[in-house]
Amino acid sequence: MKALLFFAPLLRPHVARFAGTLVLALVTLAAGTALLGVSGWFLTATALTALGVSFNLFAPSAAVRGFSFIRILSRYFEKLVGHNATLRLLSDLRRWLFGALFPRLPLANRSMRHGDLVTRLTADVDALDTVFLLAIGPFIAAIVLGGGVSAVLFTLLPAAGWIYLAAIIVAVVVVPMVLLFTTRQNGKALVEAAATLRANVLDAVIGQDDIVAFGQQDWTSRRFARATAALGSQKTRQALATAIAAGTIQVLTGVSLITIIVFGLDALTAETIEGPILAAIVFGIMGSFEATGVIVRSIGKTGEAIASAERLKDIATGPISIRDPLSPALLPGDDTxxxxxxxxxxxxxxxxxxxxxxxxxxxxxxxxxxxxxxxxxxxxxxxxxxxxxxxxxxxxxxxxxxxxxxxxxxxxxxxxxxxxxxxxxxxxxxxxxxxxxxxxxxxxxxxxxxxxxxxxxxxxxxxxxxxxxxxxxxxxxxxxxxxxxxxxxxxxxxxxxxxxxxxxxxxxxxxxxxxxxxxxxxxxxxxxxxxxxxxxxxxxxxxxxxxxxxxxxx
The missing domain is CATH 3.40.50.300 (P-loop containing nucleotide triphosphate hydrolases)
Incomplete structure (x- = not known):
């Protein structure tokens, strides 16, 4: 994580845009949750009032349409503002990186292959958008929304509120942290495997004439196959870990829903809560877990982002072999x-x-x-x-x-x-x-x-x-x-x-x-x-x- 924090100063000029993205993400999640809740309440209330004969349809139907439009618009502008901010940030990062790299050329690490350097300047920079765009925003939005839903539950179903709060904390914090811990080393290995594959491809393209002239096509193919297999193996491990985490989230969602239904039915029997309200809570709980899927998918790539950040930091902070003097002299006109x-x-x-x-x-x-x-x-x-x-x-x-x-x-x-x-x-x-x-x-x-x-x-x-x-x-x-x-x-x-x-x-x-x-x-x-x-x-x-x-x- 220290490598990611190393690039934090580059984030400062874009804080306003990312804050706007966060607000829009929160609005999107809140509107989606409210849409599901109002829809559940509306359908249940309509059914309980003899198919709506004496039910005021205007207000809830207007609310459904309103939350739907809000969700659509906020999601659109969330993507627009978020991608704009991320692309600007990555542009600044590339400009800064090249500025930091040029005084360090030739690199002290003389064994670094050109293909690896190209990977660091392209794929490794692109990998950081996972952190800036997909991880931080949804994480904060899920925390805020989960806290709001918990507050509602503590008011209406206090016993269920504690179980939901525990489930949402596990889903938003514990599962992503465990996933990050288990995929950290795999992410590093995955980045290295991808860099090796790109370097092999570049070597094959540059040395194509010699490879053909010396009849080494089979050897080149075998080396490429080994690199591809290594990358595929790392991707499989990454996908398996992410799938297990996503499955855990679904289990937590199911536990929360069952808990709400059990405690809700008791409250309904005791006439401390109405049926439409219970339906709204159930649908709202489903909506509140929406962000956790995005977090899991992004955290699955955060290990790669951390490894990429470490590789970028490595070349950006390497020794500068040639430095200008503090008080430079002027060259005379003599060219001797x-x-x-x-x-x-x-x-x-x-x-x-x-x-x-x-x-x-x-x-x-x-x-x-x-x-x-x-x-x-x-x-x-x-x-x-x-x-x-x-x-x-x-x-x-x-x-x-x-x-x-x-x-x-x-x-x-x-x-x-x-x-x-x-x-x-x-x-x-x-x-x-x-x-x-x-x-x-x-x-x-x-x-x-x-x-x-x-x-x-x-x-x-x-x-x-x-x-x-x-x-x-x-x-x-x-x-x-x-x-x-x-x-x-x-x-x-x-x-x-x-x-x-x-x-x-x-x-x-x-x-x-x-x-x-x-x-x-x-x-x-x-x-x-x-x-x-x-x-x-x-x-x-x-x-x-x-x-x-x-x-x-x-």
């Missing part, structure tokens, strides 16, 4: 980059960079090669301050980048990596990510440097053409050039290229390299690559080996 005795190691691994020294003059174009795992990407991440050195310092213009605000640092640096995304949006939106408000002339100038102008002009709507997700409507080379154009559009004076030609065929790779000199002229370029570079490419060639840099002959 210096690595001074820089070392780096992950907490759970060996040292990757070891006392590395490197100086890049403004306008230098440097290509860093090395074996896989040598630390090329790590070196670039340190320059971008996606991580900090464990020893040594990285300076720009003599200023340690740890003393600079990250926003200012990243305005000076721009990244083009093998994973640079092409978004499911227009060409314009993909480009202006680097410079919002850029003019068409500026966009086409960047496209020209990336040799993509004619391709974009040939599209149906030019810059306003929507390109497919991950650039599916473009070739691999065109998608990489679009990312290059976006990088070139950035006002950054230091460009960081991490395996920019990965996944391209050799001809496309050579075309890409041939454009770099003109496209990147006047900027400092640091490129990590496995590619065999054309000998005519004017670059300083460095090799990263055993955590240190060696200069190679051009």
């Amino acid at each position: 980059v210096r690595f001074d005795a820089v070392s780096f190691a992950y907490p759970d691994g060996a040292r990757i960079i070891d006392h590395l020294d490197l100086t890049l003059a403004p306008g230098d174009h440097v290509a860093i090669s090395g074996m896989s795992g040598a630390g090329k990407s790590t070196l670039l991440h340190l320059l971008l301050r996606l991580a900090d050195p464990t020893k040594g310092a990285i300076t720009i213009g003599g200023t340690d980048i740890r003393d600079v605000c990250q926003v200012e640092l990243h305005a000076r640096l721009a990244l083009l990596s093998q994973d640079s995304p092409v978004f499911l949006d227009t060409v314009r939106a993909n480009l202006t990510l680097a410079r919002p408000g850029a003019t068409d002339a500026e966009l086409f100038a960047a496209l020209a440097k990336a040799r993509l102008t004619e391709t974009i002009r040939a599209l149906p709507l030019g810059l306003d053409t929507v390109i497919g997700e991950t650039g599916a409507t473009l070739s691999a080379g065109q998608a990489r050039r679009l990312c290059l154009a976006r990088t070139l559009l950035s006002p950054a004076t230091i460009l960081v290229l991490d395996e920019p030609t990965a996944g391209l065929d050799r001809d496309t790779e050579l075309e890409f390299f041939s454009d770099l000199k003109a496209a990147l002229s006047g900027r400092t370029v640091v490129m990590a690559t496995h590619a065999h570079l054309p000998p005519e490419l004017p670059l300083r060639r460095l090799e990263l080996r055993d955590g240190a840099i060696d200069e190679l002959a051009s």
Whole structure:
């Protein structure tokens, strides 16, 4: 429950809406109970007065219609206001969560699978609507209504009142609490099983080519079947526990009705209560238990909501590895980059960079090669301050980048990596990510440097053409050039290229390299690559080996 309370501050701006939902829920339940009670009284009174020959039908029939309309309208607006409040709250939660998550990227838990992170940001957030919409409101409404019905019974049938009060307390409080206790661990296991299944599906989609190429379809199917069976088993346990709780509620309802009838018949015999009143009480008792069914169904999902809240809290409160200084310095105009005795190691691994020294003059174009795992990407991440050195310092213009605000640092640096995304949006939106408000002339100038102008002009709507997700409507080379154009559009004076030609065929790779000199002229370029570079490419060639840099002959 502490994990749920962690998100309570996000509820404050929506308290008025949820209070309105609670009032409407109470009105709905009260109107339904009153409708059943008046209907029972009306039918009984009519039967006892010779089929209504001398009975005033107008008032009770008007009451029946009135309570019916009230119930319909209040239920409609309860759903309208409640869902509106919940959707607003979940929207705020997502916005807050992304705001809390970004400073913590990359996550300290490096073993977390992408599918699990996606689950936390989608399904786990959605799971919280069970608590906000289905559990709290009906619970409070049932308590209030049960108290009101108990007060009526204590007035008319005092002996039965105590039994009803005990039954309603057990139905509204004890049964849900027992259900919550028994399903808490199962809810956690269910959420984990669902996350595993989603991760397996994502792995299969992403790795489909390799799975087919290596003939592992059967293995993938078996893994998927195991994950599905595990999730099905947890859902079965959850459904069984909920069904037992719902059955217990029905037993309590039956006990209450039998008690009312027994004590009511005694009172009727003693002429201390009239038959129509007794019928109204019986029907009213049935209506008062209406909310308990909703509570049981929602509590059955609360274990999942608690587990989801714990998972969300886990990523939202994780350590922030990179923090801005309290008194940030300003970067000078000098773009000289210096690595001074820089070392780096992950907490759970060996040292990757070891006392590395490197100086890049403004306008230098440097290509860093090395074996896989040598630390090329790590070196670039340190320059971008996606991580900090464990020893040594990285300076720009003599200023340690740890003393600079990250926003200012990243305005000076721009990244083009093998994973640079092409978004499911227009060409314009993909480009202006680097410079919002850029003019068409500026966009086409960047496209020209990336040799993509004619391709974009040939599209149906030019810059306003929507390109497919991950650039599916473009070739691999065109998608990489679009990312290059976006990088070139950035006002950054230091460009960081991490395996920019990965996944391209050799001809496309050579075309890409041939454009770099003109496209990147006047900027400092640091490129990590496995590619065999054309000998005519004017670059300083460095090799990263055993955590240190060696200069190679051009």
